Amino acid sequence: MKMDQAWKKQGISIRPGTVVTGKWHQHRYVIKRKLGSGAVGTVYLCERNGKYAALKISENNTSMTVEVNVLKSLAKVQGSRLGPFLLDVDDWEVSRHNKFTFYVMEYLEGESMRSFISRHGHEWIGIFMLQLLDDLAHLHQAGWVFGDFKPENLVVLSHPPKVRFIDVGGTTQMGRAIKEYTEFYDRGYWGLGSRRAEPGYDLFAFVMVILNIYYPKRFEKGSNPKTTLFKKLNDTKQLRLYRDCLKKALIGNYQSASDMRHELLHKIKKVRGQDWSKRRSNLPTGVSLLSEVAGTAFVALCYYVFSLFIP
Numbered sequence: 381m382k383m384d385q386a387w388k389k390q391g392i393s394i395r396p397g398t399v400v401t402g403k404w405h406q407h408r409y410v411i412k413r414k415l416g417s418g419a420v421g422t423v424y425l426c427e428r429n430g431k432y433a434a435l436k437i438s439e440n441n442t443s444m445t446v447e448v449n450v451l452k453s454l455a456k457v458q459g460s461r462l463g464p465f466l467l468d469v470d471d472w473e474v475s476r477h478n479k480f481t482f483y484v485m486e487y488l489e490g491e492s493m494r495s496f497i498s499r500h501g502h503e504w505i506g507i508f509m510l511q512l513l514d515d516l517a518h519l520h521q522a523g524w525v526f527g528d529f530k531p532e533n534l535v536v537l538s539h540p541p542k543v544r545f546i547d548v549g550g551t552t553q554m555g556r557a558i559k560e561y562t563e564f565y566d567r568g569y570w571g572l573g574s575r576r577a578e579p580g581y582d583l584f585a586f587v588m589v590i591l592n593i594y595y596p597k598r599f600e601k602g603s604n605p606k607t608t609l610f611k612k613l614n615d616t617k618q619l620r621l622y623r624d625c626l627k628k629a630l631i632g633n634y635q636s637a638s639d640m641r642h643e644l645l646h647k648i649k650k651v652r653g654q655d656w657s658k659r660r661s662n663l664p665t666g667v668s669l670l671s672e673v674a675g676t677a678f679v680a681l682c683y684y685v686f687s688l689f690i691p
Contacts, residue, residue: 392422392437392480400426400435400482402470409435409484416532419560420444420549425487432489433467434546437482443549444481450551451485453522460518463545464488488546490535494593502618504541506648509590509622511543513641516582520554520637525577527552528560529585531592552577564588564598570605572630579636583629586637590626594618606631621651 394400400409409426416423421438438444451466464485472480497504512534519526526533528550535546550560558566558575567573567584575581591609592598594616602608609630613623625644634640 392439394422394424394437400437400472402468402482403473403479405468405470407468407470407484409433411435416547418547418549420447423547426484428484432487433484434464434487435482435484437472437480439480441481444483447549447551448483450524450548451483453524454519454548457518457522460515461544462515462519462522463548488535488537488544490537490544492531493534493536493543493589494531494596496536496541497593500541505590505593505618506622506644507541508536508543509586510641510645510648512586512589513637513644515543515545516579516586516637517641519551520579520582523554525552525554525558525579526550526582526585527558527577528562528565529582529589530562530565531589534589554578564592567632570601570609572606573632580629580632580634583634583637583640584632587626587629590619590622591616621647 394411394414396411396413398411400411401407402409407428409428412425412427412432414422415425415434420440420443421436423434423436426433426435436444436447448466448469451463454462455466464487466483466485468484470482472482474480493505493508497508516526526545526548528547533545533547533550534543536543550558552558552560554577556577558568558577558581561568561575563569565585565588566575567581568575570584573580573584587609591612595612599608599612610627613619613626619626622644625640625647628634629640634643
């Protein structure tokens with residue numbers, strides 16, 4: 381009885397080394413460490429048969445069922461890996477009076493976009509934006525809105541670099557009300573739209589995620605939220621190339637993530653082409669030829685990266 385009371389008092393806090401055994405499938409998972417927690421449950425790094433996975437556990441059976449259904453739905457979307465692969469769903473009986481629902485998913489190990497960009501350069505911000513918009517387009521076409529779109533729910537994988545969604549807890553069916561959100565990334569908080577699940581909701585949050593890379597401590601909305609956001613974009617020189625597109629997304633001027641992605645890609649191609657022409661004309665003949673070879677290789681590499689993720 382004392383153990384039951386302790387669990388209820390502390391919530392679901394599992395010590396490293398604990399073995400979680402599924403009631404129905406009898407799969408055994410050794411808990412390694414806590415990865416994070418949210419409104420619905422807690423996620424742990426676990427190991428089974430020498431392989432790592434992420435185990436999410438909660439007392440809220442209804443919410444967990446919704447998340448499992450979302451993961452199953454996303455797995456059916458052709459041509460895109462929108463979320464972690466679902467590996468197992470089961471219950472864990474701690475005692476006669478305590479039973480928790482858990483599911484196990486693919487463990488996506490990586491780093492934050494901010495960390496990656498600080499190490500590899502701001503040139504990657506454009507590639508990551510195109511990747512994210514492509515994934516959001518697939519998600520929306522499948523009838524879902526991410527909802528709680530924020531840096532904590534994204535991770536950059538390596539080989540090759542790719543941004544992936546790691547928590548679908550706030551994912552909501554198109555047309556319904558967004559119930560799980562984080563204020564800074566929520567257009568309702570900024571007075572720039574409703575909390576109805578539609579593409580524009582995610583696109584607003586997408587811009588806030590990009591801004592957060594350059595303003596990690598966040599900022600207040602002020603007396604005129606729209607003016608505040610536009611000023612932050614204007615003050616961030618690294619986003620100069622993408623500024624117009626990001627502003628349009630903030631005020632809901634895009635009908636879809638695909639529209640924004642196409643405009644962003646067109647702008648990148650156009651500006652990069654202009655920059656390269658200027659650089660070539662200002663170089664001596666020999667240097668120009670050498671630079672053209674190097675530049676062509678770089679452009680080819682970029683388009684190779686793009687081709688991996690962008691149809």
